[in-house]
Amino acid sequence: MYNNILGVFILVIKVDNLTKRYGNLIALDHFNLEVNQGEIFGLLGPNGSGKTTAINCILSLLKYDKGTVEIFNKPMAPDAYDIKKDIGLVMQNVAIFDELTVYENVDYFCGLYIKDRNHRRELVEQAIDFVSIGYYKDFYPKKLSGGLLRRLNIACGIAHQPKLIILDEPTVAVDPQSRSNILEGIQRLNKAGATILYTSHYMEEVEQICTRIAIMDKGRIIATGTKEQLKAMISSGEKIRVELFDMDDNILQDLKKLPHIVSVEYEDNFLIVKSSRGKNNLLAVLDYLKSNNIAFGKIYSEPPTLNDVFLEITGKELRD
Amino acid sequence: MFLHNYIYRLKCIVRDRELMFWTLFFPIILATFFNLAYANLSEAEKFAPINIAVVDNKEYQKNAPFQRVLKSLSTTSDDKDEEGIFNIRYTTKEEGDKLLNDKEIEGYIYCDNGIKLVIKESGLNQTILKNFIDEFKQTSSTVETIMEHNPESMHSGLLDRIGHRTNFLKEVAPSKSSPDTVVNYFYTLIAMACMYGGFWGLKEVTAIQPNLSPQGARINVAPIHRFKVVIVCILAAISVQLFEIILLLAYLTLVLKISVGNQIGYIILTCIVGTITGVTYGAFISSIIKEEGLKIGALIGSSMTMSFLAGMMYDKMKYIISTRAPILGYVNPVNLITDCFYSLYYYDTNSRFFTNIVILCVFIAIFSLCTYLVLRRQRYASL
Numbered sequence: 001m002y003n004n005i006l007g008v009f010i011l012v013i014k015v016d017n018l019t020k021r022y023g024n025l026i027a028l029d030h031f032n033l034e035v036n037q038g039e040i041f042g043l044l045g046p047n048g049s050g051k052t053t054a055i056n057c058i059l060s061l062l063k064y065d066k067g068t069v070e071i072f073n074k075p076m077a078p079d080a081y082d083i084k085k086d087i088g089l090v091m092q093n094v095a096i097f098d099e100l101t102v103y104e105n106v107d108y109f110c111g112l113y114i115k116d117r118n119h120r121r122e123l124v125e126q127a128i129d130f131v132s133i134g135y136y137k138d139f140y141p142k143k144l145s146g147g148l149l150r151r152l153n154i155a156c157g158i159a160h161q162p163k164l165i166i167l168d169e170p171t172v173a174v175d176p177q178s179r180s181n182i183l184e185g186i187q188r189l190n191k192a193g194a195t196i197l198y199t200s201h202y203m204e205e206v207e208q209i210c211t212r213i214a215i216m217d218k219g220r221i222i223a224t225g226t227k228e229q230l231k232a233m234i235s236s237g238e239k240i241r242v243e244l245f246d247m248d249d250n251i252l253q254d255l256k257k258l259p260h261i262v263s264v265e266y267e268d269n270f271l272i273v274k275s276s277r278g279k280n281n282l283l284a285v286l287d288y289l290k291s292n293n294i295a296f297g298k299i300y301s302e303p304p305t306l307n308d309v310f311l312e313i314t315g316k317e318l319r320d
Numbered sequence: 321m322f323l324h325n326y327i328y329r330l331k332c333i334v335r336d337r338e339l340m341f342w343t344l345f346f347p348i349i350l351a352t353f354f355n356l357a358y359a360n361l362s363e364a365e366k367f368a369p370i371n372i373a374v375v376d377n378k379e380y381q382k383n384a385p386f387q388r389v390l391k392s393l394s395t396t397s398d399d400k401d402e403e404g405i406f407n408i409r410y411t412t413k414e415e416g417d418k419l420l421n422d423k424e425i426e427g428y429i430y431c432d433n434g435i436k437l438v439i440k441e442s443g444l445n446q447t448i449l450k451n452f453i454d455e456f457k458q459t460s461s462t463v464e465t466i467m468e469h470n471p472e473s474m475h476s477g478l479l480d481r482i483g484h485r486t487n488f489l490k491e492v493a494p495s496k497s498s499p500d501t502v503v504n505y506f507y508t509l510i511a512m513a514c515m516y517g518g519f520w521g522l523k524e525v526t527a528i529q530p531n532l533s534p535q536g537a538r539i540n541v542a543p544i545h546r547f548k549v550v551i552v553c554i555l556a557a558i559s560v561q562l563f564e565i566i567l568l569l570a571y572l573t574l575v576l577k578i579s580v581g582n583q584i585g586y587i588i589l590t591c592i593v594g595t596i597t598g599v600t601y602g603a604f605i606s607s608i609i610k611e612e613g614l615k616i617g618a619l620i621g622s623s624m625t626m627s628f629l630a631g632m633m634y635d636k637m638k639y640i641i642s643t644r645a646p647i648l649g650y651v652n653p654v655n656l657i658t659d660c661f662y663s664l665y666y667y668d669t670n671s672r673f674f675t676n677i678v679i680l681c682v683f684i685a686i687f688s689l690c691t692y693l694v695l696r697r698q699r700y701a702s703l
Contacts, residue, residue, distance in 0.1 A: 022702060056703055059541050061530050063699040078699055081543035089541045095534035097527070099335035100328065111324040112542035156538070 010037040011073065012164055012195045013058065018067030020050075020057055020219075027053045028064065029219040035197055040190050042210030043199040044306060046318055050219040051199040052092060055168050059089065071164065085113055088162035088194075092169040094153045096141055103128065103137040106155045113160035127159035131185060147178025154182065158189060165189060166197045171205060183209050203306040203318055215306070217314050231304045234312040236262045237277040239304065240285055243297030244271045251294065258284050271296075277304075321544070322552060329524065329556035339519045344564040347513035348571055354509060355576045358502045369395045369407040370445045373419055375430030376410040383431055389456060390429075405448070429453065501635045504662060506578045508632035511657035513568050514594030515623040518602025520557035522619060525606035525691070528553055531700045532610065550695060554599060562595045581665040586673060590664070593680045594657040600687035601653065607694040626654035656680050 013035040020028040027050050035041040043051050056062040058069050060078045069076040071083050096105045106124045114120040128134050131151035141149060150170060158165055167186065171179045187209055190196050200206050206213055207227050214224040223230055244251075247266050255264045255271075260279035265272045275281045282301050289296050310318040334340070374380065374390065381387075395404035411419065416428035420440050427439035427449050437453050439446045466473060528549050530537035539549055569591065572578040580587055602619055609615040629652050631638035638658075641649045649655045656676045663672040 056537075060699055061537055061540060062703060063701055078540075079545075081545075084541055085543040087541060089538060091534050091537060093534040095538040097332050097535060099332040104328065104331065108324075108328045109538060109542070111321070111328070112539065112544050115321055115324075 011035070012037050012039075012071065013197065014068075014070040014073075015054070015058060016068045016070075018054070018057055018064055018069065020053055020062065020064040027219050028057065028067075031067070031219060032221060033058075033214060035195060036212075037195050038190070038193075039212055040186065040196040040198060040210045042206035042213040043197065043216060044201070044203060044206045044213055044310075044318075045199075045216030046201055049201075049216040051201075051216055052168055053219075054216075055166055055197075055199060059087070059166070085160075086163040088157045088160065088165040090154050090157035090165065090167040090170045092172060094141075094149050096149070096152055096156055098141050101138050101140055102133055102144070102152055102155075105141070105152060106159050109156040110159035123159050123161060126161075127155040130158070130188070131155045132181065145175075146173055147175045147181075150174050150178060150182060154185065158194075162194065164195050164197070168199050169201070170198075171200070171202065179205075201318065203310075207306060213306070215310055215313070217310070222313050223309065227306065230306060230309045232277070234304060234309050235277055236274040236308060236312065237304055238275045238280050238282070239302045239308070240271075240273040240275070240282055241298075241300040241302070242271040242273070242285065242289070243269060243299070245269060245295065245297070247271070251292075254292075255285065255288060258288070322548070325549065325552040326556055329553050330560065332527070333520055333523070333556055333560045336523065339523065343513070343516045343519055343561065344567065347509055347516070347568050351506060351509055351568065351572055351576060354505050355578075358505060369404055370448060371407045371409075371425045372449060373409045373411045373416045373425045373428035375413045375416055375428060377413075377431060379431035379433075383435075385460065386431075386435060386456065393452070405452070500579075500665075503578060503580075503665060504631055504635060504638065504658065506572055506576075507580075507658045507661035507665075508627055508630045508654065510565065510568060510572070510591075510661060511594060511630060511654040512623060512627040512632060513565060514561075514591070514657050515598040515601060515626065515654055517557065517561035517565075517595050517598030518605060518619045518623065519616075520561055521554065521599040521602025521604075522606040522615060523602075524553035524557050525550075525603045525695070526612070529607070529695070531703050532606070537703065546695065554603060557599045557602075558595055561599055562592060565591045565595055579665060580661055583664050586664050586670070587661070589677065590657065590660040590673075593677055593684070594653075594660070596684050597653050597657070597680050597687070600684050600691065603691045604687040607691045623654070626652045630655035630658045650679060653680060653683055656683075 011034055013033060015031060015033040018028050018031040018033075019026070020031075029050075031050070031054055033043075033054070043054065045051050053062065057064045057067075058071070058076065060069070060076050060080070071080075072086065074080065074083055076083055097108070100108060103124065106127055107120065110120050110124050110127070114123060128137055131154050133148055133151050133155065136144060136148060136152075141152065144152065154167075154170060157167075165186075170186075171182055174182065183205060186196055186198065198206070198210060210227070212224070212226055213230060214221045215230065216222065223233060225233075244266070251271070252264050252266065255261060255273060258281060260276045260281060262274040262276050263272075264274075273281060273285055280301075282299075286299070288294075307318045310316075390406065390408060393405045394408045395406070409419070409425070411428070413428075413430055416425070416430065416438065419425045420428060420438065426441075426443075426445040427437055430436055430438065435453055435457060437450055439449070526532045526536070528536050528539050528546070530540045540546065569580065569587070573580055605615050605619050605622075609618055628634070629637060629641055629648060632654075638649075638655070641652075641655070649659075656679055660673055660676045660680075663670070663676065667673075
């Protein structure tokens with residue numbers, strides 16, 4: 001999927017050593033990124049980690065202090081129109097005109113790329129159908145809900161059928177139904193041949209749709225890989241959560257003595273037991289509780305998440 | 321591509337109801353209020369005959385010279401070349417008192433051992449009336465004295481010289497149009513409306529600047545040269561604003577009957593140059609100020625200040641500026657646009673008009689150049 005017929009990866013975006021400062025604050029700290037053709041590449045990081053700054057630098061909207069950006073193997077610049085014609089941008093803020101109807105908004109932005117009227121009409125209709133807002137095409141944006149506005153925002157960014165689509169947190173403040181619709185749409189765009197660079201601070205979304213993920217913190221990429229590769233980087237594996245109402249230190253001490261246990265904690269009436277990578281301890285934990293006549297309630301066994309990866313690498317939660 | 325952009329920018333402008341109100345309907349509403357407020361201002365400045373009464377008693381009947389003088393100054397005078405000063409009624413003394421109490425006359429004259437004046441209030445009309453009687457008494461006394469001591473001199477033309485007043489000032493009309501302070505209020509209003517075109521310039525620059533709006537960021541990642549978009553946006557703004565100014569002008573001339581002279585070509589030229597000045601001014605403000613509220617405040621504040629200094633709220637302001645700080649008049653686009661209209665209306669020559677047009681063009685060049693210097697940045701330090 002990512003390679004050409006010779007089996008070689010084709011780079012769509014190559015960012016090398018990008019550094020961006022706002023006064024004393026380093027927004028991007030030697031930021032490196034490689035996105036291959038056909039990928040849905042996820043840029044995951046908490047708010048303020050530098051995702052949007054990275055996108056704006058890649059698109060030559062922002063000045064940067066150091067580094068290089070190449071798109072489609074050509075240096076990116078504000079006047080690199082041959083590169084820009086194949087890029088679609090869906091921004092974090094809804095970028096549409098309130099004075100234009102849904103159809104007119106899509107047509108206006110598509111018209112910045114496509115001169116031929118008949119061809120443009122087809123593309124606009126397709127984009128509107130793609131995000132399922134055909135019913136609203138004569139509506140003005142003020143009449144639309146937040147979710148529909150986000151869909152319109154996407155239609156405006158993809159109507160010209162670009163080869164590279166950059167989506168910067170497109171699901172912020174969106175209801176679950178619209179979010180699901182948007183994520184499915186992104187996967188369909190990818191299947192239709194577009195390379196996607198997707199930024200988010202929602203790890204579930206990134207896990208759901210991205211083929212490769214880079215985790216960002218404080219302007220740096222701290223880990224890159226598939227979700228499996230990322231999860232394999234950390235020492236902990238399975239996490240068992242057992243609802244316990246009576247707890248004493250002896251239980252914690254006894255459980256810590258079980259094999260392959262990384263940590264045992266008690267928080268909010270839940271006993272949390274983490275096992276080392278690739279090991280399962282659910283039966284052993286349950287045996288211990290039964291044999292010691294310890295009453296327990298609900299039990300959950302969870303595989304490690306990207307939040308665990310982030311937590312282990314940075315020492316803080318992804319949502320902090 | 322040009323037409324596509326231009327049509328959509330026109331739609332964006334025309335459908336902006338809030339700005340359409342301020343740029344089109346607000347000046348029309350203000351013009352209507354101006355018309356209501358100033359409708360009788362010119363009339364009030366015109367001299368109206370003074371209503372007086374003369375007690376028609378025996379002594380008055382004996383005073384033939386006074387009768388002749390009064391008749392020559394009355395509105396019923398046979399001399400149609402000059403309008404009479406007095407509108408005279410002949411009454412009894414009792415009727416005169418009653419008319420005075422009812423404020424139907426400013427005063428009445430009765431003769432009882434000399435000419436006497438009865439008034440009830442003091443004012444301009446009463447002063448004119450008193451001066452007239454004082455002058456008549458003085459001249460009569462002079463003639464009587466000369467007749468008594470040197471009657472021969474009366475035959476050598478002295479009588480004519482006594483009654484003759486020499487005016488050492490010659491009145492020359494600078495134009496065919498009569499001076500009208502009221503039209504200046506309306507011309508200032510048109511000028512203010514031109515500067516309100518700045519709202520469109522402000523809106524358009526905001527729409528295309530990536531550091532000012534997300535729409536601007538989206539436009540800037542499109543494969544189209546920034547200045548092509550800027551020019552299309554400014555052209556759309558000028559088109560709409562010019563149309564609005566023409567509508568305002570039509571309302572003033574056709575509905576409110578405000579005269580702007582008959583040099584249609586130059587009037588249209590003033591509208592075009594004024595509109596471009598306003599739109600480029602707004603674009604300039606928008607390019608140098610990032611914060612939305614601040615830039616709107618700066619635009620409204622500066623436009624209103626310029627309008628005030630051009631005499632929109634106080635007609636003497638234009639005179640005060642031209643005598644005490646003339647440079648302020650030349651650096652004030654509202655004053656220059658106002659003066660264009662006024663010079664077309666009032667002066668027979670166009671040198672003053674063209675001076676104003678040239679200065680306005682210099683302003684357009686300065687605003688455009690400054691906007692270009694700011695907008696030519698292709699990457700931004702922050703968004």
